[in-house]
Amino acid sequence: MKLLTDLDAIRTLTQSRLDNRRITGASGESITFRSVMVCGGTGCTSSDSNTIIAALEQEISSHGIESQVEVVRTGCFGLCELGPVVIVYPEGIFYSRVEVKDIPALVEQHLLNGKPYDKKIYEKTRHGEEILSFEETDFYKKQVRIALRNCGTIDPEVIDEYIASDGYKALAQVLTTMSREQVIDTVKQSGLRGRGGGGFLTGLKWEFAAKQNKQQKYVICNADEGDPGAFMDRSILEGNPHSVIEAMAIAGYAIGANQGFIYVRAEYPIAVQRFTKALDQAREYGLLGDDIFGTGFTFNIDVRLGAGAFVCGEETALIHSIEGHRGMPTPKPPFPAVEGLWGMPTIINNVETLANIAQIILNGAEWYASIGTEKSKGxxxxxxxxxxxxxxxxxxxxxxxxxxxxxxxxxxxxxxxxxxxxxxxxxxxxxxxxxxxxxxxxxxxxxxxxxxxxxxxxxxxxEDTCMVDVARFYLDFTRDESCGKCTPCRIGTKRLLEMLDKITDGKGTMEDLENLEQLSLQIKNASLCALGQTAPNPVLSTIKYFRDEYMAHITDSKCPAGVCKSLISYEIDAELCRGCSLCARKCPSDAISGKVKEPYVIDKATCIKCGVCFDVCKFKAVAIV
Amino acid sequence: MEHQQTCSSVDIAEADEKLEKVKHAIEQFKLMKGALIPVLHEVQDIYGFLPEPVLQVVSEELNLPLSEIYGVASFYHFFSLTPKGEHVIHVCMGTACYIKGAQAVLDRLSTELKVPVQGTTEDNKFTLEATRCLGACGLAPVMTIGEKVHGRLVPNAVPKIINEYK
Amino acid sequence: MNTIKIMIDGLETEVVKGTTVLEAARDQGINIPSLCYLKGVNHSSSCRVCVVEVGPRLIASCTLIAEEGMKILTNTKKVRDARRTSVELLLSDHDRECLSCSRGGGCELQTVSNDLNIRKVTYTGEQSSREKDYTSPAILRDASKCILCGRCVGACGTVQTVGAIGFAKRGFDTVISTAFGRSLAESTCVNCGQCIMACPVGALTEHENISDVWNAIADPGKYVVVQTAPAVRVALGEEFGMPVGTRTTGKMVAALRRLGFDKVFDTNFGADLTIMEEGTELLSRLSSGQNLPLMTSCCPGWVKFMEHNFPDMLDNLSTCKSPHEMEGAVIKSYVAGKLGIDPQNIVVVSIMPCTAKKFEGAREELSHENMQDVDWVLTTRELAAMIKEAGIDFANLKDEAFDNPLGIGSGAGAIFGTTGGVAEAALRTVFELTSGKPLDTVEYTVVRGMSGIKENTIELPDGKQIRTAVVHGLGNARRLMEAMQRGEKSYDFMEVMACAGGCITGGGQPIVDAKTSEKIDIKAARAKAIYSEDEAQTIRKSHNNPFIKVLYEEFLGEPNGHLAHELLHTHYTVRSKY
The missing domain is CATH 3.10.20.600 (Ubiquitin-like (UB roll))
Incomplete structure (x- = not known):
């Protein structure tokens, strides 16, 4: 078990390593040590950042410069578009879309000779002849990183690095100097609201649970990130897992719980692996387990994997899933803070919410509350x-x-x-x-x-996006993810989707549009849980702001964005067609005919509008009309 | 004939080994509250899907009605009750991917492989699935084949990628 | 008592703490519609039909516990619109062939739809599962009528712990399903029919055999004999608008004759016969000490439950056939001989409060010389349907008496219909047989009542102690069995009935809608009628039934004797747990 003094010793020992990962303004040959940070987030890992790390290490050792360079696999840098991303300190040079074949030259030019490897320098960091640090780019300039702190600067798999960047300091402070009420007060005063969707005041949630007079209570971290298109929770777990562990322990202390669960999507293997590793390390250091810091406080965390159900982001559904049941929500009240997991008081906080906690404790509620707006802090x-x-x-x-x-x-x-x-x-x-x-x-x-x-x-x-199709896309999602328990959501989302299908199919009527709105309102009012209560929002907001697009589908049988298949057709421009016959050969329905070297023609009756001809044509002769 | 017999004895040995693994996993979780879903994850890891006879073992060991286990297994889309093809293709249908043309990629895969979405090819080589956000929105549109991620896809890239696995 | 004050529609009312808003409102005479809610069985608040306005939100009142100062609105536009939408959506996914539905008129969805003035289904579209499962001889399932309220799942899983069905899949594809979507016949269903009793619509019904029976009656070559179980007569009247707990024995017999049955017998006779056999079996097991506790085998739901779940304890079940099966066997042997009719031409029809009896009737082992002991089993509901079809004015029928020789049953036979009845009947006989002299009191009130597990130690005149357990409801039975397996409990004699309260609430009885069952204690009312049926009999003990004596003297010889074994006893089959 590590004591407070042990952590301080680790900090002293590891600090210098972290100091190297800063932009110092130094350049060229004056630099004696470089840190090469390689993004190890899911996005960059998908584009082979692991192979890049291996290649880097091999090149560095073949040049014998191991003592002058460290290679660190970090969490997500954020600019996934440019992945795989490599950042070199202390210059802060940002390399984008790095490939394995770039590595020998990159190592030789930059790490050996001190000259940035021009080929993969992120365009936006060029300022005339000068190369700016990535922090000066538009993408990074306006950002304030609290929850994403450490993502990109530490190796998430090395607990000492987290400790050296003030890790577990907040937990120590809480356990040794603060009462439960003080912790809750601080979180309340900070104005932190739940980042998972609900926006409920985190401190208030903690207070409800703290007030319950029960022996057993639970802290759950909701990492069942379900919004298709959001991946911040995954990035935090991958890039800074200890911040979540620390916060869960703080929450446990505040509400009087000694058991925590993290419910994380099984579709996030890297996040699960890093978090599990972090848990092992924290246990080994005694930062989880019995008698943390010798204060008598006990806290443990177990991992539970989700299994592909968006609804399990809903608190009660998540609880039932951990209990081993179908993830079907139950009414609130009773709220989980009163009657949660196995009937015991339970708080459920989202990953991003928790990632703010340690910083709030360390820097104070006022600091946090000074960021943001009056009612939305941080x-x-x-x-x-x-x-x-x-x-x-x-x-x-x-x-x-x-x-x-x-x-x-x-x-x-x-x-x-x-x-x-x-x-x-x-x-x-x-x-x-x-x-x-x-x-x-x-x-x-x-x-x-x-x-x-x-x-x-x-x-x-x-402009190429059809808003009716977007609404249809979301409804297809919610219909698929509805748990099927309550009537409005189970049948209502299906009926909404059917009406949207009708409209995007060019068969919609004005009555459908009216019914779409009416039913949407009723589903919002009557559904059991937040999934159903919010499912119609994409429909209502698109009808509100893009009514003309709906009208175009209904009254003119037109999809202005050219997306809805039934309302578009493909034609071959005889002028542009070179008669290469590729489209005819690729057409799955044999709808294209013609003679080689003469313009081809699409038979609209047999065309299934799969778009293959459009995709394959090298002469842009196929047009959507 | 002889060959077949050897095969089957290997199969049996393998089957036993797998079942042992399942039993071991159950032992590990048995006393834990809410053991069912972790156990199902293990079974799927071991078999690639959830075979009915194995779920009967789970039912017996965890003392849960089989209907309840079936209810849970069929609720979560991560679990599969049918065997899958050698290569499982997941096309991300998260919003970012959809907006960037994932549907066209999916359609093309379906055309090329001649299977409907959620279907398995006749030769059991490929299972084509549309899936929830894989969280690689930066690479949209994205699909995974097995562990490998293929990003920034266009429909035309599909035939070549599939060929790598044939 | 701890009470709180709430405001419902502007009126202040005081309710006991813990009361739901639904209960509170209904107590105030406000008829909040509901569908999925079934007290004690299903509290899922999923149908959203009972929503009320509390603050800015609509909340399901069935599970909302009233809190001090709560302001509830039950009749606003928002509330009405939401309720109507939910019901309309249910109707849009419902097979609306109400005119030919067996629940027509008694369907809770139909009632709610009428109450809410729904004249049109605005949102139409694809319907979810339309699968029909007609494989079970006892229970039919029709998914096209299912509204996924979950009441059957609560009855099967939570209450009965049978768990043959549950929710499967999700979203619009959600279905109530057996494991892996097997047919009910291949499932662990014990046919108790409590799912039918819970179902608000026509998605679950008995496997009807009405036309089979009509055909038999119409066949001039068949001699059709009917027998009725004790619980039928105390519930049948409900189908004709009579209050719960009305005894209609005489009218029932009269109606059966008018339907065209050639003989109308009383299963109470079979019950008396069961007591003779089972009582003897008990005494012999007590003296040998083997296969104790002796578990009753009258209840086919319980028997199949044992076969699936506790196959290693099948030897504990009494080998006695159930009363109507014994009676069927006697009809096709002794009675046939008396009447001089070829038993092959006799059709035995049993009117039972039970759906599991249909499955039991079809068991191969319950046959003799290639003849089933019982040919057709009809439920109380099916009998009522036949009476209605025949145009019989049931309420105004004059009482008639059963035919002899199997028309006399003792009071002991009558109480078989309620929990504790078999035990009490057995005790009446066993006590007298061991003491050898008549008993002063016949009523063993210790085994009566509606607590789920009733344990007693009863001392026989010879000083022997019998540790008894009387259990009703399969959930209670399972708990007791598991306690026995763990060695925490042991008994000499166990009476088990699958349904809560015994046969009086069997799966073949008149269906009581959710609201009525909240107001009236159905079990108590029917049980009371059963006990008054007992009190009205001059013969209260099975062994005193004069025809029982004759039967043994003329035909069977000794209880548990050779012929008795051949005709009146059976064996059990190990069935899969899955």
Whole structure:
């Protein structure tokens, strides 16, 4: 078991290592030691960052410069669009889309000779001849990293590095100097609200559970990140798992629980592996288990894997899933803080929420409350995705505008296309338009506009996106993910989807549009849990802001964005067609005929609109009309 | 004939080994509250799906009605009650991927492999599945084949990728 | 008592702490509609039909516990619209062939839909599972009528711990299913029919045999004999609008004659015969000390439950056939001889409060010389349906008496219909047989009542102590069996009935809707009628039944004797636990 003094010793010992991973302004040959940080998040791992690490290590050892370079596999840097990402300190040089074949040259030029490897330098860091540090780019400049702290600067699999960056200091402070009430007060005062979607005051939740006079209580970390398009929880678990463990222990102390569970998606193997490893390390150090820091406080954490059910992000469903049942929600009240896991008081906090806790304890409630807006304090992590230049993970202070996030940090819309909408809140949220771009991002503003904060998915859509199809996409998702327990959600989402299918199929009527709205309102009112209560939001918000698109589908039988298959057809432009016959050969329904070297023709009656001809044509002769 | 017999004895030995693993996993979780889902994860890890006879063993050992186990197994989409093809293709249908054309990739896979979504090819080589967000939105649209992630896909890339696995 | 004050629709009312808003409102005469809620069985708040407005939210009142100062609105536009939408959505996914549905008129969905003035189903579309499972000889399932309220799952899983069915799949594809979607016949279903009793619609019904019986009656070559179980006569009247607990024995017999049965016998006789056989068996097991406790075998739900779940304890079951099977065997042997009719031409029909009896009737081992002891089993509900079909004015029928020789049953036979009845009947006889002299009191009130497990030690006149357990409801039975397996409990004699309260609430009895069952204690009312049936008999003990004596003298010889064994005893089959 480690005591407080042991942790201090670890800090002293490891500090120098972390100091190397800073931008110092030094350059060229004056640098004697470099840190090569390779992103080990899921995105970059998918594009082979592990092989890159191996190649780096091999090159470095073949040059015999092991003592002058460290290679660190870190958590996510955020700019997934450019992955695999490699950052070299102390210059802060940002390499993007690095490939294994780049490594020999990169090592030789940069690590051996001190000259950045030009070929893979991130374009946005070029400033004339000068190469800026990545921190000066638009993507990073406006970010404030609290929850994502350490992601990208430490090796998440080395507990000492976490400890050296003030890790477990907050737990020590809580256990040795603060009462339970003080902890809860601090969290309350900070104004931290749940980052999983609900936006409930975290401190208040803790207080409810703390007040329950029960022997057994539980802390659950909800890592069943379900919003399709959000991956901040996964990134935190992959990049800074100890911050979650520390926070769960603090929560346990505050409410009087000695057992915690993390419920994490089985689809996140890297996150599960890193978190499990972190748990082992924390146990080994005595930071979990009996008598932590000799204070008599006991706390343990077990991992439970989700099994592919979005509804299990809902608190009561998650509880039933841990209990071994179908993830079907039960009514609240009773709230989990009163009657939760196995009937015992339970708090459930989302990963990102917990990742803020240690910093709040260390820096104080006022510090945290000074960031953000009056009712939405602190920062929020967003997963930028869709039709945006900088796809990735960003952490911004509450109160920032959508425009700043999408156009400054996100770099705007690629391919010179026009911005059409931004979707926040995932399947529970709504679509906002151009006119909302200057609205601030906070819980209440987003809700008042008919969307919501949700867990932080932010999907950007351009002129090629059909908003009716987007609504249909979300309803297809919620219909598929509805647990099937309550009537409005089980049958209602199906009926909504059917009406949307009808409309995107060009068979919709005005009555359908009216029914769509009516039924949406009823499902919101009458459903048992938040999934059903918010499922119609994508429908309602698109009808509200993009009614003309619905009308175009219904009255003109047109899909303005050219997405809905039934409302488009493919044609071959005789002028552009070279008669190569590729489309005819690839067509699965034999709908294309013609003679080689003469223009081909699509028979619309047999065409199944699969789009293969459009994809394969090298001369852009196939057009959607 | 002889060959077949050897095969079957190997099969039996393998089957026994797998069942032993399951029993070991059950032992490990048995006394834990809410053991069912962790046990099902283990069974799926071992067999690639949840075979009915194995679930009967789970039913016996955990003292839970088989109908309840079936109810849980069929609720969670991560669990499969039918065997899958040699290569399981998961096409991410998260929003980011969808907006960037995942549907076209999925359609193309379906056309190329001649299987419907959630189906397995006749030669048992491929199972095609649409899946929830894989969290690799930066690489959208994304699919995984086995452990391998293929990102920034366009429909035209599909035939070549599939060929690598044939 | 701890009470709190709440406001319902602007009126202040005081309710006991812990009361649900639904109960509180109904006590105030506010008829909040509900579908999925069935007290003690299902509290899932899933149908959303009983929502009320509390603050800004709509909350299901069935599971909402009233809190001090709570303000509840039950009749606002928001509430009405939400309720109507939920019911409309249910109807959009429901096979609406109400005119030919067996639950027509008694369907809770139909009632709620009418009450809410639903005249049109706005949202239509694809219907979910339409699968029909007609494989079980006892229970039919029709998914196209299922509204997924979960009441059957509560009855089968939570209450009975049979767990043959449960929720499977999810979302719109959710179904109530057996393990791996097997047919009910291949499942662990014990046919108790409590799912039918719980079902608010026509998704679960008995496997009807009405036309089979009509055909037999219409066949001039057949001699059709009917017998009725004790619990039928105290419930049949409900199907004709009579209050719960009305005894209609005489009218029932009259109706059966009008339906065209050639002989109307009383299964109470078979019950008396069972006591003779089982009492003797008990005494012999007590003296040998083998296969104790002796477990009753009258209840076919319980027997099949044992076969699936406790196959290593089948030797503990009494080898006695159940009363109507014994009676069937006697009809096709002794009575046939008396009447001079070829038993091959006799059709025995049993009117039972039970669906499991249908399965039992079809058991191969319950036959003799290639003839089933009982040919057809009809439920109380099916009998009522036949009476209605025949146009018989049941309420105004004059009482008639059973035919002889099997028309006389003792009071002991009558109480077989309720929990504790078999034990009490057995004790009446065993006590007298061991003491050799008549008994002063016949009523063993210790085994009566509705507590789930009743344990007693009863001293016989010879000083022998019999440790008895009387159990009803299979959930209670399972708990007791498991306690026995763990060695925590041991008994000499166990009476088990699968259904809570015994046969009076069997799966073939008139279905009582959820609301009525909250108001009226059905079990108590029917049990009371059963006991008054007993009190009305001059013969209260099985061994005093004069025809029983004649039967042994003229035909069977000794209880547990050779012929008795051949005709009146059976054996059991080990069945899969899955």
């Amino acid at each position: 920062t929020k992590v967003f997963a930028l995705g869709g039709k945006v230049v900088n796809t990735g993970l960003v952490e911004v202070p509450m109160g920032i505008t959508l425009r700043e996030v999408i156009f400054e940090i996100g770099g705007g819309i690629p391919g010179g296309k026009k911005f059409k909408a931004v979707q926040t809140g995932g399947p529970s949220g709504g679509c906002l338009t151009e006119e909302h771009l200057d609205c601030t991002i906070d819980f209440d503003t987003l809700t008042s506009l008919g969307s919501m904060m949700g867990s932080g998915g932010m999907i950007i859509m351009d």
